[in-house]
Amino acid sequence: MEKCDRMSPDVFEQHRPQLRAVAYRMLGSLSEADDAVQETWLRYQRTDTSDVENLGGWLATVAGRVCLNLLRSRTTRAEVPLDDEPAVRLPDPVVSPLTGPDPEQEALLADSVGLALQVVLDALTPAERLAFVLHDLFAVPFDDIAPLVERTPAAARQLASRGRRRVQEATPAPDPDLARQRVAVDAFYAAARDGDFDALVTVLDPDVVLRADGGMHPARPTVLLRGARTVAGQATLARRLAAYVRPVLVNGTAGAVAVIGGRVFAVMAFTVTDGRITTIDVLNDPARLAGLDPEAFDG
Template sequence: MDENESLTGVFEAHRGQLRAVAYRMLGSVSEADDAVQEAWIRLDRTDTGDVRNMGGWLTTVVARICLNMLRSRQSRGEEPLEERMPDPVVGVAGGADPENETLMADSVGLALLVVLQTLEPTERLAFVLHDMFAVPFDEIAPIIDRTPAATRQIASRARRRVRGAAVEPDTDLSRQWEVVEAFLAASRDGDFEALVAVLHPDVVLRTDSGPMAWSELRGALTVAKQALMFRRMAGFAALVPVNGTAGMVSTKDGRVLAVGALTVADGRIAAIDILADPARLDRYDAGTLTGRA
């Protein structure tokens, strides 16, 4: 085995975690893959003879790349990050998808990724690396040009913001499915009272229908009325795992019309996040998605 083959093997052994880090940082599967590819190029061009922890080194490289990508978004004056839905990772027929298995792990729900997008780039990096991947603060600090103590404070601030905005989902997946099934049944039947009953009083419905087409509604009565307006769409919906938790996909004539992730907390739906942007939905193959209903 030559040196290049050995280097490739080492990189491939860490690719799954690197994609997971990049996806949680960027909220985009394609951009995460770009970041991982850039990390490979840097590895191939760098003398790593003195590197003792290759996984840690690669994680640091990917984190720096993602931080630069987040900052570049801001400098280009793009629409605010929180006003685009992160890419949903949807279950496929035939079981686990090797490409996306690590992205689905640990049930990092779409609602949490939406909240992460409201953080500043350095806050998001510190939170993701420390709280999600247990990277020590003294390793994170050089990436953001801060001291370990300052990095700890940044992560703590991010953690407070996340806890204040993100709902802690129920861990029982079977119970999640039951609640989502009840929601779809009530939508299809036009049963307003049943819809309100399955929704948390402070439920939030976020929808991304395309660039500059972000909408956000709050409250059980408001969200239930919206669900009734789109009851016909519910007839095309099937239950699918989305980001490791209960979700749904609407398809018609072989096309994906929408992908939704539902956050179930205390037995009721606390958040609904829907991607309905036709351009972004084109990357999903309706025939491969796993449906339950």
């Protein structure tokens, strides 16, 4: 039985990596995840947890409640099916060098299947997202989730089931072999650099989805494209960036950063399934890329 001093920062710090991972899955924002963890810490300080048997589970539900409130307060979130989305605001990517993520990033990415998962999670209702994330990714019992969503445990189970089904239907499972992922990504950029339309179509899944998020920058609009021939025909940006691309890991899968003029111009995340690219997510929002150090991805 886990008993502790409720004011102990050291005890809380042991759980911080998991809490940040919960908050990132829920919010898709690294800065908001940090804010949610800080709010969880404040609530932990104000609460007598001496009788709490599973402090990690208790903290996860507190963080979940904080995130649920944040999600419900968002007025710009689209409550429409993925197939009907005209555009997507991409989640914050977790970018790592090819040597792999650092320990903090590893904790953040536990059980992740790439940036595409975060895009799907953002399309779930807040209650579905909470039930799915807490139960499926962090093993929180439905009895603990139910009060957060103001439903019975059985109804909370149904919420998680709906979220799981939407994730499975909309998120192709990436090839587990990073080397195989990299072959497809390298082939994509080689074809883009050479302007080889047929080679581009070959490396793309017929139903590939490309999402590009330029934020509020007038010269970098957010776009959504579907289909291999459509994506291949609009590969102008990839061709322009090919000479500046550096291979990286994005949310643990094969990706790239384009470094121009000493700054990260874009982050590209790919989902590769059965040797073909099924999703391409491009973040080229200057405001959200400003914190990335291009030197971290040298070599």
